Amino acid sequence: MTRKTIKVDLLARVEGEGALKIVVRDGKVKSAEFNIFEPPRFFEAFLRGRHFAETPDIVARICGICPIAYQMSAVHALENLLGVEVSGPLRDLRRLIYCGEWIESHVLHIYMLHAPDFLGYDGGVQMARDHGAAVTRGLQLKKVGNEILQLLGGREIHPVNVRVGGFHRAPRKRELRPLAEKLKWAREAAIETARWVSTFDFPERERDYIFVSLRPADEYPFNAGRIVSNRGLDISAADYDAHFEETHVSHSTALHSHLREDGGSYLTGPLARFNLNFDRLSPLAREVAREIGLAATCRNPYRSIMVRAIETIYACDEALRVIETYEEPDRPFAPVEPRAGVGYAATEAPRGLLYHRYGLDAQGTILDAQIVPPTSQNQACLEEDLLDFVGGFLHLPDDDLRRRCEQTVRNYDPCISCATHFLRLEMDRS
């Protein structure tokens, strides 16, 4: 009998701290666990009693990589509750700031976190020794995303300018203009990125996923849309809880989200968005997708790096559209008045669907909050990938096998410090 346990005590190049344990018996993968050992930070608990206007600043601190996703989901859920409609240039500016976050987050993942797996390096900095031009292109491309965040948000991490109803200050036309030149360069760099990653060597592994993402009527999803799946789900964010549930299963190390109907896992994130909204991409992004061999349906999670590159092209395109058509709004935010109720929203964080729900009293004090981050939703799916795929890599030497397992986790770009719902489960409590 052959026994083998692959352990990665601290998984590098993911955000936050996690570990991996795969148990192999008689040449078969017996169990796969993705452990979260991020200390709990209790956001949902201490949001209670805060004033709703403080929410964007507080929830940003859940995650340093995608603060905009948290800010956007929160303001949309609160606006849903308060009956506020944000439209016109303010709505466009929200798409623009989300473009900035997608660009910086996707490019960070592509160049610094995921590409080293395909090319055999410990990290992006080491990779730069042999692939200097590519890494420099990546850093400059990422910087353009950060410049959008800086201009619209004040800074790239925990931006200060987002508020319920819009922004504290709206940019002038002339402030946005210099970004356009940079974005034209960035769009070209994103196309080169897509071509570059498409030359990588991809394991031929596919699964028949349930994809879940937002789908708006006439645009690629950031802030709005119905929650849909490739199995016919089509609901509004207000019905999220009726269709998804987070369970705490005894063999697992974290809360897992499942579909209530059949208890199944599902996948959110770039692959899901791409497959469910291919027709909503810009013509250029679609054209490059076809050119690099991405069909309208891609079920190979290792190719998510290509999809991230396509979404980066889209984000550059969309950012340019907003900048070129921008008219300064009369005022930077729509007026908001507190009222009692419950509000819901989901938006598309770079790594997937992010759901928020808030209850308020008549003074605008938060009574309860629920936040379901994408990594929590993807967790069950991620472990199933490991169970399914690792068997095909068992012939590899241990070190390569470990790298394959890590790569399989990194497909998801998991973001562990959004630890609103993760916990460390002590299996052995002697």
Next chain:
Amino acid sequence: MAHRKPRLAVWKFASCDGCQLSLLDCEDELLAIAGALEIAYFPEATRGDVTGVYDLSLVEGSITTPHDAERILDVRHRSKKLVTIGACATAGGIQALRNFADVREYASVVYAHPEYIETLATSTAISQHVPVDFELRGCPINKGQLIDVVSAFLTGRRPNTPAQSVCIECKLKGNVCVMVARAVPCLGPVTHAGCGALCPSYDRGCYGCFGPKETPNAPSLSGWFERLGVDEKGLQRVYRTFNANAEPFRNESQRHDAQDHQG
């Protein structure tokens, strides 16, 4: 013997990763930094060696678990210089809000099985556990200041991070005071400089993410806030954000503890 590059380590405790991400957000400087230093341990960016001794350790995050209270001793032991980065590491961070509440109640709100949660009742700054060579403020830290601090430690000089208030940065920028001109409550007078007066430049008041400046007069500022219509509960919340456990902010928030506060 050939001159060896100084070894840098980046450690994470309870945090959002934002402060260490600042290093990866130094797009123009990152490869130069990597050339001047050996990035010996930085799991967010690379696989690395966790067994060595480090010339400079950057520590992000606060101490919230028994395991982390042990781990920081080891990190200190293996670091010639230890610099804390960000409000979590220098003041306990947003997660220090538990210090004013019942952590078991918190756990029961968030988790189905709170008994599995291993956590301390408090979130504390790194300096409450081990000696710290320098504390860099901010939630998140400022990239420019981070680069300055790293190069200061490489060249053996003091970091150049002024201890004045955000108000001074506002004046240097030529901002109109949001509190005087528009009656918007602003923590600028008691908040440590470093952000370049970001919030007032975006037409809003400072919410104190860089923490208390040296010798802040928070009670006096609270008096001004009251005159602007902020009630006791509001005053308590104003100081209870990302630096809630920094002493001057903690004291001032406790002065406004509402009577009916959960106990």
